[in-house]
Amino acid sequence: MSEAILEVKNLKKHFPIYKGAFRRKVGDVKAVDGISFKLKAGETLGLVGESGCGKSTTGRTILKLLDPTEGSVKYKDKDVLNAPKDEMLKLRREMQIVFQDPYSSLNPRMTVSQIVGEALIEHKLYKKGKELDEYITEVITRCGLAKYHMNRYPHEFSGGQRQRIGIARALALNPSFIVADEPVSALDVSIQSQVINLLTDLQKERGISYLFISHDLGVVKYISHRIGVMYLGNLVELSEKNALFDNPKHPYTQALLSAIPIPDPTKKINRILLKGDIPSPANPPSGCKFHTRCRYAKDICKEQVPEFRDLGGEHFVACHFAK
Amino acid sequence: MEGGEQVTEKNLEIEKKPVNMNNNEAEQEILSPWKMFVRKFKKNKVSIVGLIILIIMILSALLAPILTPYDPYEMDYSKINEPPSKEHWLGTDEVGRDYLTRILYGGRVSMKVGLFAVIIEIIIGALIGGLAGYYGGWVDNILMRFSEIVMSFPFLPLAITISAVIGTKVEPQRRMYIVMMIIGFLSWPGLARMVRGQILSLREQEFVQAARALGIRDSKIILRHLIPNTVGYIIVSATLGMAGAIMSESGLSFLGLGVTPPTPTWGNLIQNAREVYILRNRMWLWLPPGVCIFLAVMSINLLGDGLRDAIDPKSK
Numbered sequence: 001m002s003e004a005i006l007e008v009k010n011l012k013k014h015f016p017i018y019k020g021a022f023r024r025k026v027g028d029v030k031a032v033d034g035i036s037f038k039l040k041a042g043e044t045l046g047l048v049g050e051s052g053c054g055k056s057t058t059g060r061t062i063l064k065l066l067d068p069t070e071g072s073v074k075y076k077d078k079d080v081l082n083a084p085k086d087e088m089l090k091l092r093r094e095m096q097i098v099f100q101d102p103y104s105s106l107n108p109r110m111t112v113s114q115i116v117g118e119a120l121i122e123h124k125l126y127k128k129g130k131e132l133d134e135y136i137t138e139v140i141t142r143c144g145l146a147k148y149h150m151n152r153y154p155h156e157f158s159g160g161q162r163q164r165i166g167i168a169r170a171l172a173l174n175p176s177f178i179v180a181d182e183p184v185s186a187l188d189v190s191i192q193s194q195v196i197n198l199l200t201d202l203q204k205e206r207g208i209s210y211l212f213i214s215h216d217l218g219v220v221k222y223i224s225h226r227i228g229v230m231y232l233g234n235l236v237e238l239s240e241k242n243a244l245f246d247n248p249k250h251p252y253t254q255a256l257l258s259a260i261p262i263p264d265p266t267k268k269i270n271r272i273l274l275k276g277d278i279p280s281p282a283n284p285p286s287g288c289k290f291h292t293r294c295r296y297a298k299d300i301c302k303e304q305v306p307e308f309r310d311l312g313g314e315h316f317v318a319c320h321f322a323k
Numbered sequence: 324m325e326g327g328e329q330v331t332e333k334n335l336e337i338e339k340k341p342v343n344m345n346n347n348e349a350e351q352e353i354l355s356p357w358k359m360f361v362r363k364f365k366k367n368k369v370s371i372v373g374l375i376i377l378i379i380m381i382l383s384a385l386l387a388p389i390l391t392p393y394d395p396y397e398m399d400y401s402k403i404n405e406p407p408s409k410e411h412w413l414g415t416d417e418v419g420r421d422y423l424t425r426i427l428y429g430g431r432v433s434m435k436v437g438l439f440a441v442i443i444e445i446i447i448g449a450l451i452g453g454l455a456g457y458y459g460g461w462v463d464n465i466l467m468r469f470s471e472i473v474m475s476f477p478f479l480p481l482a483i484t485i486s487a488v489i490g491t492k493v494e495p496q497r498r499m500y501i502v503m504m505i506i507g508f509l510s511w512p513g514l515a516r517m518v519r520g521q522i523l524s525l526r527e528q529e530f531v532q533a534a535r536a537l538g539i540r541d542s543k544i545i546l547r548h549l550i551p552n553t554v555g556y557i558i559v560s561a562t563l564g565m566a567g568a569i570m571s572e573s574g575l576s577f578l579g580l581g582v583t584p585p586t587p588t589w590g591n592l593i594q595n596a597r598e599v600y601i602l603r604n605r606m607w608l609w610l611p612p613g614v615c616i617f618l619a620v621m622s623i624n625l626l627g628d629g630l631r632d633a634i635d636p637k638s639k
């Protein structure tokens with residue numbers, strides 16, 4: 001694979017907490033707390049983790065839908081987070097997002113052709129008319145919808161079809177990078193596979209890179225080339241997918257993988273049960289954030305933040321003891 | 324139902340029933356928000372009555388030139404202060420103008436004032452509410468504090484003052500535009516607050532995030548994505564606001580500070596009732612315009628209530 005098109009460095013997003021009549025700032029929810037990774041052209045990076053670990057916030061901050069607290073995002077060597085307005089507008093064409101909820105992600109008062117075509121007109125790529133209609137038809141048929149769907153409203157479609165409209169909307173601008181924010185978790189399993197196949201087909205055709213956010217490990221394993229595991233706003237492990245599944249290094253990843261159900265009742269699995277709940281991101285534990293729930297935790301874990309280091313072969317782990 | 328001609332009528336009916344039911348079910352599944360709204364509204368008989376009364380009143384005001392042979396401004400000194408008769412159903416006033424004609428034309432002015440006042444209210448209210456809701460932060464703070472200031476002006480004294488200051492410089496025929504503007508510019512804050520609340524919750528929806536990710540301009544997000552989704556609520560508050568505007572106009576005109584004669588409005592026609600002699604002996608001079616105001620405001624309110632219930636997705 002070729003060079004990195006997206007480079008995220010030490011990205012942080014803290015949400016301030018205000019309290020009292022004078023709205024005094026009393027702390028931060030550290031939703032994303034220093035994340036770094038690279039994404040190559042035509043590659044899919046899966047991002048997994050529990051609910052509330054900051055996966056979606058990461059995706060949205062990269063696209064500057066949320067203002068980052070710290071860190072940098074570079075897309076094809078262009079600074080995304082500090083880009084001036086006109087520069088940002090150009091970047092918007094290249095970086096798109098597909099949302100989780102196919103119901104709230106489509107404006108109920110716009111037809112399919114308006115939803116898909118709006119950005120094309122806004123970016124002055126097309127003018128209203130026959131050419132635009134032809135292009136929209138091309139895009140939506142590519143996404144598995146039919147031409148006669150063009151003038152229908154979102155409520156006339158099923159969840160899977162709506163998700164296809166969402167994909168068509170992102171695809172219309174011909175982006176080379178798409179953040180897929182749990183695009184299939186609201187869909188039936190049978191529909192999930194259709195949508196995932198659509199995404200992989202589009203990747204093969206157009207060389208699109210995905211940041212695929214999900215909490216479904218099976219889906220992530222299928223679609224991703226590399227996988228990042230997040231815990232409480234940090235990446236704890238990042239590796240090529242087979243290396244991660246066959247040989248997880250971080251104790252959290254091990255616990256996560258052991259929780260995947262296996263459809264074979266005779267097979268016994270050693271499930272690693274984690275103690276306690278995920279700590280609050282407003283008040284994360286010191287040192288290694290995972291030490292409160294880790295089987296191997298020692299004193300050093302409470303004091304020192306483990307470095308996110310390469311164990312060789314681009315297998316990154318944030319743990320003092322991983323080898 | 325092909326080949327229905329060969330079947331007897333009785334059979335046809337039996338066959339028809341299940342087919343119709345299926346059609347209904349199929350329709351229900353893909354009911355658009357608009358169709359659902361119409362269906363719910365039709366169920367509300369009271370507001371249908373309101374709608375019918377309102378339509379009759381609007382039509383009679385619009386068709387006034389056809390309905391009556393008289394001119395509302397034409398004086399006839401040979402027929403002053405006549406009681407109701409065959410020629411003049413509601414008699415004539417102190418300068419011999421046909422009173423029914425004046426009420427019909429007065430309805431035109433009253434409803435026009437109500438309508439345009441509400442249009443002003445909607446434009447300002449939706450815009451300020453939209454900006455405040457979408458941008459939040461200090462923009463929201465400034466706009467909302469401003470609207471609270473406007474809201475805390477006592478309406479009547481202020482309207483009277485403005486009308487007294489500006490009104491004297493304007494010829495009587497133009498006064499109705501002043502009244503429209505006074506009512507419109509003083510009544511938008513309520514709508515602005517409601518639109519702001521709606522937009523605050525819509526703003527967090529993913530389709531707005533998607534529009535931002537697509538690089539759509541803020542102005543277009545507000546005008547194409549956010550405001551159209553509050554249109555239902557705006558329509559409801561507009562109908563109710565129109566009733567209020569008609570009342571305000573009548574009140575001001577009754578006090579002689581709104582639209583002034585010779586332009587007739589329902590409000591200044593009731594002015595006649597200020598004379599005790601007329602109040603006691605010539606009921607036909609003040610009762611009909613009063614009833615007109617009552618009917619118009621009531622029917623608009625009933626309509627507005629029905630619209631509100633129909634638009635609320637939680638009501639059945």
